[in-house]
Amino acid sequence: MTALTERTALVTGASRGIGAAIARRLAAEGAAVAVNYHRNAAAAAEVVDAIAAGGGRAVAIQADVSNLAEATELIKAVQKEFGRLDILVNNAGTTRDNLIMMMKEEDWDEVLATNLKSAWNCAKVAARIMMKQRHGRIINITSVAGVSGNAGQSNYAASKAGMIGLTKSLAKELGPRNITVNAVAPGFVPTDLTQTLIAQIEESILAMTPLKRLGAAEDVAGLVAFLAGEDASFITGQVISVDGGMVL
């Protein structure tokens, strides 16, 4: 028996990058995992197949989580498939970087909806189920940019800082029903999202990072698995960085 046997999880944006690593890790710990994706059905199917090949249980479910109606349908589908929802990982995210003078209104709206409203949407629907269960784990993937800000990312940093406020508020609101709510703040992890940025500034990232390496999606997944498990049952409302010490 592994740490999350008999638990069920939904990971938003789990077709690629960090979300895919989180889905694989939770499944390896024994959870049944719903792999949400937006546009990339083939990549989501690959994650599901890899989990199944390792003896785990997973299902891919399409939804644009920035839309409340779609997020609601997604969580209904998870409940129908698995019968309960113990772990929600709000991971779906995007960037539209630019200096504020050049940033378009739609770049602000898109990033706030994809990163922040999506987390509120899914938490709102999942909370109802978790409250009835008297058990739940909500884990929000924020960013070091949400903690310390970043030039050229006013939209992204604001969305990620918003996730921290959401995390702390929900920790207070849902704690009495045995639901913990925490945020994980990764540093730079090479994925489709960061490919261009990391190529431009890798040297300065490493110079700022005491552990002298970039993060891996698996580093983030390990922390999420810990927060999802019983050993973290008295931890709530926290923002935990997994950034090699970059932001101290």
Ligand code: NAP
């Ligand atoms: P990624 O490789 O670009 O993957 C993004 C994922 O989000 C994809 O699975 C994508 O689905 C999904 N997605 C995007 N919009 C969605 C929507 N509206 N509804 C549902 N799913 C949606 O990104 P990543 O680097 O793994 O980032 C994952 C999370 O970690 C994000 O929240 C990001 O802000 C955060 N983060 C990343 C880093 C980093 O260095 N990589 C650092 C700090 C924080 P499709 O494949 O279907 O498009």
